[in-house]
Amino acid sequence: KNFPPGPRPIPVLGNLLELSLESPLADLERLAKRYGNVYSLFMGPRPAVVINGLQALKEALVDKSADFSGRPQDLMVNRAVQVKDHAPGVILADNTPGWRDHRRFGLMTLRDLGLGKQTMEQRILGEIECVTKILGEKAGKATDPQLLFHNAASNIMCQILFAKKFDYDDEFMKFSVGLMHETSKIINGRWGMIYDYVPIVRKLPLPFRRAFELFKMSHDKRMEMLAENKKTRVPGKPRHFIDCYLDELDKRGNDGSSFSEDQLCALLLDLHFAGTDTTANSVLTAFLYLMNYPEAQERCQQEIDKVLDGKDQASFEDRHQMPYTQAVIHEIQRLADTVPLAVFHCTSKDTELMGYSIPRGTIIIPNLSSVMFEEGQWKSPREFNPENFLNEQGEFVKPDAFLPFSTGPRKCLGEALARMELFLFVVTLLRKFKFIWPEDAGEPDYIPVFGTTQTPKPYRMKVQLRG
Numbered sequence: 020k021n022f023p024p025g026p027r028p029i030p031v032l033g034n035l036l037e038l039s040l041e042s043p044l045a046d047l048e049r050l051a052k053r054y055g056n057v058y059s060l061f062m063g064p065r066p067a068v069v070i071n072g073l074q075a076l077k078e079a080l081v082d083k084s085a086d087f088s089g090r091p092q093d094l095m096v097n098r099a100v101q102v103k104d105h106a107p108g109v110i111l112a113d114n115t116p117g118w119r120d121h122r123r124f125g126l127m128t129l130r131d132l133g134l135g136k137q138t139m140e141q142r143i144l145g146e147i148e149c150v151t152k153i154l155g156e157k158a159g160k161a162t163d164p165q166l167l168f169h170n171a172a173s174n175i176m177c178q179i180l181f182a183k184k185f186d187y188d189d190e191f192m193k194f195s196v197g198l199m200h201e202t203s204k205i206i207n208g209r210w211g212m213i214y215d216y217v218p219i220v221r222k223l224p225l226p227f228r229r230a231f232e233l234f235k236m237s238h239d240k241r242m243e244m245l246a247e248n249k250k251t252r253v254p255g256k257p258r259h260f261i262d263c264y265l266d267e268l269d270k271r272g273n274d275g276s277s278f279s280e281d282q283l284c285a286l287l288l289d290l291h292f293a294g295t296d297t298t299a300n301s302v303l304t305a306f307l308y309l310m311n312y313p314e315a316q317e318r319c320q321q322e323i324d325k326v327l328d329g330k331d332q333a334s335f336e337d338r339h340q341m342p343y344t345q346a347v348i349h350e351i352q353r354l355a356d357t358v359p360l361a362v363f364h365c366t367s368k369d370t371e372l373m374g375y376s377i378p379r380g381t382i383i384i385p386n387l388s389s390v391m392f393e394e395g396q397w398k399s400p401r402e403f404n405p406e407n408f409l410n411e412q413g414e415f416v417k418p419d420a421f422l423p424f425s426t427g428p429r430k431c432l433g434e435a436l437a438r439m440e441l442f443l444f445v446v447t448l449l450r451k452f453k454f455i456w457p458e459d460a461g462e463p464d465y466i467p468v469f470g471t472t473q474t475p476k477p478y479r480m481k482v483q484l485r486g
């Protein structure tokens with residue numbers, strides 16, 4: 020009763036046929052025009068509510084966050100990622116004390132390991148140096164940067180999690196980056212949708228099984244790494260995230276908390292996965308736009324050259340002197356729309372939103388994409404225009420509708436790290452190279468491949484050393 024309106028579901032499939040299996044974003048927009056900013060959809064037999072626009076999203080995720088911060092527990096991604104029932108990690112954990120404790124621990128540990136300080140900046144800059152070297156060797160030629168940026172983002176996470184920096188052709192590196200690529204394709208593709216919408220097929224030997232196998236292999240590898248790490252660990256002297264967690268386990272003893280070695284393994288996967296694919300795809304989108312808006316690229320370079328004159332390296336602090344570059348990076352992140360539907364939420368109790376009643380256990384789809392392109396929130400909602408982030412005085416301003424990391428208690432745990440990485444990647448590489456769209460590449464295609472994390476279609480870039 021008083022449930023949000025939506026298209027009529029059909030038996031078994033719910034509203035599956037309303038949505039394109041390639042990308043549902045245009046269909047979700049069409050449905051919002053028809054039913055309003057809060058509407059319902061049936062994922063097979065399960066009711067879901069799609070939330071569009073800044074006002075409705077803020078009411079749900081911020082004002083009523085206690086009601087809207089759960090996570091659904093029976094989707095394909097839960098089955099794939101959660102190798103042990105009692106260890107849900109943090110991203111997919113429901114709104115429980117275990118999630119809150121692990122989220123707090125994750126944030127605190129990232130800070131202890133140097134986030135917001137020079138230590139983290141040096142780790143990131145060290146990795147960018149490897150990227151610079153590889154790009155330098157390709158100067159004058161056109162190259163596909165997809166794997167390079169994924170390897171670099173993955174290595175930054177590996178240094179935080181295990182204090183290890185891998186060669187880009189190391190077996191663990193290839194397995195990890197390959198796992199993200201292959202499993203994302205299965206979970207985000209038609210088999211993922213069919214698994215979620217049509218529960219009766221779940222036991223059948225269909226292609227989604229491959230994702231389960233891959234995550235199991237990845238769990239076993241992390242368990243091996245944990246065992247290896249214990250041989251050299253000195254309690255109380257943490258070198259990385261694993262050591263910090265083991266120290267926390269020692270401190271807690273058998274206090275009945277949710278901390279455990281299985282949970283540590285789940286958390287390592289969460290952070291490695293969430294911290295690689297998102298950052299790498301944002302950096303990829305950045306260079307796609309910078310090549311195709313050469314005047315914006317040049318203006319950033321002039322600003323960067325001026326602010327960094329006489330300095331060896333960029334620092335995140337320099338952003339305050341670079342309003343135009345900041346505006347360009349934010350504008351690219353807006354258009355990249357990297358995590359368009361956030362991670363699905365779930366209501367933890369019967370609640371209300373914009374006058375509708377929503378029962379406990381309803382899947383909530385926060386349509387972040389709808390806010391990034393919302394009419395009335397941006398000077399140019401659909402086009403690349405750094406002015407979206409500049410005021411009349413040319414100062415950098417961040418509109419409320421800029422929500423690539425979502426909002427409320429579930430918002431991205433790695434936001435501070437991701438912002439630092441994006442800034443340092445773009446500034447360091449633009450300082451060193453000019454990026455050129457190859458003459459034979461045709462018209463650029465800005466429409467990303469849909470997924471929990473969206474990725475630009477493969478492209479090549481030509482790099483030229485700047486004088």
Ligand code: HEM
Pocket residue numbers: 109110111122289290293294295297298301357358361362363364385423424425426428429430431432433434436437
């Ligand atoms: C440009 C890069 C990134 C973007 C756009 C991004 C975006 C997001 C979004 C939209 C969510 C879902 C929020 C929600 O459910 O409402 C999320 C969650 C999360 N992100 Fe990120 N993220 C990025 C980088 C990172 C990095 C570098 C890390 C690792 C340190 C990370 C770790 C996480 C975790 C652990 C969560 C789950 C939080 C929770 O459920 O409490 N992310 N991110």
